[in-house]
Amino acid sequence: MPPRFTLEAATTYVLRKWGLCTANATPLYTVRDSPRPRPSAWLLLCTCFLGAFALGGCQSSGQETAGRTVAEPAPENYRDFQHADSLAAHLRASPDPLVSAHRGGPDTGFPENALPTFRHALTHGPALLETDVRMTKDSVLVLMHDATLDRTTTGRDSVRAHTLEELRSLQLVTNSGTPTHFEIPTLPEALAWADGRTALQLDVKDNVPRSRVAASLRQHDALDQALVITYTLEDARWYHQRLPNLILSVSAETSEEANALVRAVDPSRLLGWVGIGAVADGPAEVFSENEVPVSVGTFGETDQQARSQGLIVYHRLFDQGVDVISTDETALASQAAATYDLQTSN
Numbered sequence: 001m002p003p004r005f006t007l008e009a010a011t012t013y014v015l016r017k018w019g020l021c022t023a024n025a026t027p028l029y030t031v032r033d034s035p036r037p038r039p040s041a042w043l044l045l046c047t048c049f050l051g052a053f054a055l056g057g058c059q060s061s062g063q064e065t066a067g068r069t070v071a072e073p074a075p076e077n078y079r080d081f082q083h084a085d086s087l088a089a090h091l092r093a094s095p096d097p098l099v100s101a102h103r104g105g106p107d108t109g110f111p112e113n114a115l116p117t118f119r120h121a122l123t124h125g126p127a128l129l130e131t132d133v134r135m136t137k138d139s140v141l142v143l144m145h146d147a148t149l150d151r152t153t154t155g156r157d158s159v160r161a162h163t164l165e166e167l168r169s170l171q172l173v174t175n176s177g178t179p180t181h182f183e184i185p186t187l188p189e190a191l192a193w194a195d196g197r198t199a200l201q202l203d204v205k206d207n208v209p210r211s212r213v214a215a216s217l218r219q220h221d222a223l224d225q226a227l228v229i230t231y232t233l234e235d236a237r238w239y240h241q242r243l244p245n246l247i248l249s250v251s252a253e254t255s256e257e258a259n260a261l262v263r264a265v266d267p268s269r270l271l272g273w274v275g276i277g278a279v280a281d282g283p284a285e286v287f288s289e290n291e292v293p294v295s296v297g298t299f300g301e302t303d304q305q306a307r308s309q310g311l312i313v314y315h316r317l318f319d320q321g322v323d324v325i326s327t328d329e330t331a332l333a334s335q336a337a338a339t340y341d342l343q344t345s346n
Contacts, residue, residue: 073122073197080196084223084245087199088268091247091293091323097314097337098324100128100201102299103145105330111152111172113143114182115193122198125334129194130201130229130326133187135208140164141187141216147205154179160207187213191222201249201326203229210235214242223247227271233260240265249273249295258286267292271324277302279320293323303329311336 081087091098103112105121118129132145137160149155155162155170164186172182185193187202194200204213217226227247230236236250248265251273252258261270272287274280276297284294296317298306306313306329314336317325327333 070116070119071123073119077122077124077126078197079126079199081199081224084247087224087227088247091271092268092291094323095341097318097322097340098128098293099125099330099333099337100130100295100324100326101330102130102297102326102328104129104131104143106175106328107330108176109174109178109180111174111180111182113145113152113185114172114180115185115190116182118190118193118198121330124331125338126198127330127334128199128201128227128324130203131190132203132205133208133213134159134205135212136164136167137161138163139212141208141212142167143185143187143190145203145205153184187216188220191216191220191225194225195222199224199247200226201229202226210238214239217243217246229273233257233264236261237264240269245269247271252283252286253280255282255286258283262286262290262292271295273297276300279317279322284321288321294321295324295326296322297326298333299326299328303327303332306332306336311339315340 079090081090101118101121104114104117105124105127106112106117107120110117110120113131118131121127121129131143133141134144134147135141140163142159142164144152144159146152147160148158149162149167149170152173153167153170154173155167159167167184170184171179172184173179190200202213204210213228217223217228223243223245227249228239229249230239231251236248239246239248244266247269249271250261250265252261253275258272261272267290270287270290270292272283272292273295274284274287277300279294279296287294298314298317302313302317311332314325314327314333318336318340325333325337
């Protein structure tokens with residue numbers, strides 16, 4: 001007579017399936033070839049409880065591990081810059097328009113500013129990764145957009161009120177509010193991850209000393225892996241004087257501001273930001289005349305239009321001479337960049 005599963009075998013299977021006992025652990029029951037007495041009511045109750053616990057744990061795990069499985073990006077989506085000059089050349093002379101994933105490209109199951117999210121963003125195509133830098137209580141640079149932890153993590157209070165060790169006990173939360181198993185990364189961890197894959201655009205938040213950022217970039221020899229976003233002429237000058245090969249993303253609202261920037265900083269080290277949703281013609285013209293690539297943000301209304309109208313929304317920006325779009329719709333924008341040459345040739 002072939003062996004058959006009894007209640008004890010089923011229980012052992014459930015326990016091992018969900019890690020409640022090891023493969024070598026002595027099971028509660030064994031598979032037998034002959035019938036055995038009916039188990040007691042108490043034993044049945046325990047078995048049902050264990051089964052419900054295991055299944056409940058499975059359901060809970062499915063919620064908590066949102067986004068944990070991350071596909072490997074295609075090798076052609078990686079960009080390995082050997083030095084700052086090669087990164088600068090890529091920005092100035094890329095054959096295709098470039099996409100920058102805003103806050104690292106959050107998506108369903110993937111929270112903003114997380115290393116697995118970075119990897120997920122690159123499955124859609126080659127992309128720069130815009131990310132935010134803040135500092136902890138013990139002066140460690142970490143990736144976090146908000147000054148407080150409430151929206152994007154399972155924690156509370158300000159980032160600056162916690163040490164890195166305290167932040168490590170938290171989990172990142174998706175935009176829909178689902179906790180994940182992803183931790184808050186440090187800037188050095190992000191730079192190490194980006195090496196051989198892409199470049200990070202660092203949006204350094206208030207009260208983060210410029211000297212700390214510069215020191216981290218020097219320490220990790222990361223000028224081929226990072227751009228720093230600046231908002232004032234003073235900041236651009238400060239970084240350029242200390243790290244003359246560093247690529248800076250600078251913003252200008254007028255032609256005068258753009259001219260001041262290209263006079264103060266080597267234009268080959270610049271990426272020019274000229275607005276959100278629309279191109280500011282004056283600054284864009286100055287930047288283009290000086291061979292500074294032009295960048296526009298599409299997060300917000302423009303991304304919403306692209307969701308309803310399609311790739312043409314991004315193609316129109318490329319038609320206006322935009323070289324880089326910073327977007328919340330990484331997949332859609334990557335498709336638009338990849339098909340732009342086809343669209344213009346038709």
